[in-house]
Amino acid sequence: MEQTTLEVSRLTVSFQTEKGVILPVNDVSLTVPVGKIVGIVGESGCGKSMTARAIMGLLRFPGKVTGGKISLCGREITQLPEKERRRLRGAEISMIFQEPMTSLNPVVRVGRQVDEAVRLHTNCTRAEAKQKTLNMFREVEIPEPEARYNCYPHQLSGGLRQRVMIAMAMVCRPKLLIADEPTTALDVTVEAQILKLLEKLRDGGTSVLIISHNLGVIARVCDAVYVMYAGRIVEHAETETMFARPLHPYTRGLFSAVSSLREGGESLKTIPGVVPNLLRLPKGCSFSLRCDRCGADCENEVPELREVEPGHCVRCFLKEKEGRE
Ligand SMILES: Nc1ncnc2c1ncn2[C@@H]1O[C@H](COP(=O)(O)OP(=O)(O)OP(=O)(O)O)[C@@H](O)[C@H]1O
Ligand code: SF4
Ligand SMILES: [Mg+2]
Known part of the structure; x- marks a missing residue:
């Protein structure tokens, strides 16, 4: 079955x-x-x-x-x-919401927001969380992940913001x-x-x-x-x-x-x-x-x-x- x-x-x-x-x-x-x-x-x-x-x-x-x-x-x-x-x-179980802009915090760098999602569910150190975030950014095909990690949401295009949202949703598998x-x-x-x-x-x-x-x-x-x-x-x-x-x-x-x-x-x-x-x-x-x-x-x-x-x-x-x- x-x-x-x-x-x-x-x-x-x-x-x-x-x-x-x-x-x-x-x-x-x-x-x-x-x-x-x-x-x-x-x-x-x-x-x-x-x-x-x-x-x-x-x-x-x-x-x-x-x-x-x-x-x-x-x-x-x-x-x-x-x-x-x-x-x-x-x-x-993760969800990407209909209102992408309201789901990302406008004053926190996107990489840190994904790190927080990792740290909420694991006992990772900050460095380990960052590594997981960068790996996930690569997996969702965000170009130049290290540079994008330090961006604020408004600095990214709509498509990249959606990739960040997907990375955040997927980072804990x-x-x-x-x-x-x-x-x-x-x-x-x-x-x-x-x-x-x-x-x-x-x-x-x-x-x-x-x-x-x-x-x-x-x-x-x-x-x-x-x-x-x-x-x-x-x-x-x-x-x-x-x-x-x-x-x-x-x-x-x-x-x-x-x-x-x-x-x-x-x-x-x-x-x-x-x-x-x-x-x-x-x-x-x-x-x-x-x-x-x-x-x-x-x-x-x-x-x-x-x-x-x-x-x-x-x-x-x-x-x-x-x-x-
Ligand atoms: N706070 C509320 N008070 C009363 N009715 C509500 C409230 N929020 C939503 N509804 C009703 O619940 C129904 C379902 O809403 P829902 O948001 O699930 O629709 P949807 O299919 O996702 O629509 P959309 O494609 O616009 O996102 C709607 O008819 C809406 O009028
Ligand atoms: S109203 Fe139309 S959709 Fe509804 S049961 Fe009748 S034929 Fe089917
Ligand atoms: Mg809806």
Whole structure:
């Protein structure tokens, strides 16, 4: 059987707001096998970052995990006390955050920031930590690592800052790296380099969970992909299958948005409408307000996520009807 680094089972995150409780992550299950890159894709606000933060044990108040299990390398970590979770972060599971500038301290040299990450989890001397940092800088292909070690974040390009972030996340050799929109702020050339780097880390044995609203990024590097909409997984398959046979109307909408750009469209063809407010979700399928295939069932009942071919799951009544016909 395939070994898994991360197993998330029926994870639910609740958020108490003034107007009621919302579930930005609603019954989400996903698996990251050892040495694979897995992607979560979906529009803004669909719960990608919240899922990542819940896995890291870094939800911000008033968000909290109210259901489900998270296992890392076969060990359940959901109920671990905060002190234990803190020990895991950086050592066994690391994250690159969506806001790169807020994750680096602007007044501390970048090399020292990575040293601190080493010293937090090991008994290294300062000199040993520096050596580890420089080795990691080389591994993530930061040119002239000794010179870059002494730079402040603002002295580096966006691409180099992202490499520093990856070095910091990887320096203690975690088993799982979560990269939240790792290339969104970068131009396409640098994006390609960073994606290559993530592949190199994967080939070195690190499992990676990439979060992106960009299907192109997912297509290039991911072995499997989960499509998320309004807090739920609506489709999941190996990347090849998903690209050959996307089944959920939302996934198809994401694909046609990408292909309209590739075919020289002036602007991104978007799916009509917006992600619904989580306080006012439709009673049935959460995509029903935007779906051109919406039928009577769809408005009244939430479809289950069902396996329609080995390893390919979809949450849509259309597939159920096909199965019955
Ligand atoms: N402090 C908060 N109070 C209420 N709702 C919140 C709060 N923070 C986030 N949310 C809601 O949680 C949902 C999920 O947010 P999340 O940041 O996970 O989205 P995302 O998929 O990462 O989006 P993006 O692509 O923009 O980063 C959103 O609908 C958002 O409105
Ligand atoms: S269940 Fe119905 S509304 Fe939802 S995606 Fe499928 S066809 Fe569209
Ligand atoms: Mg996000």
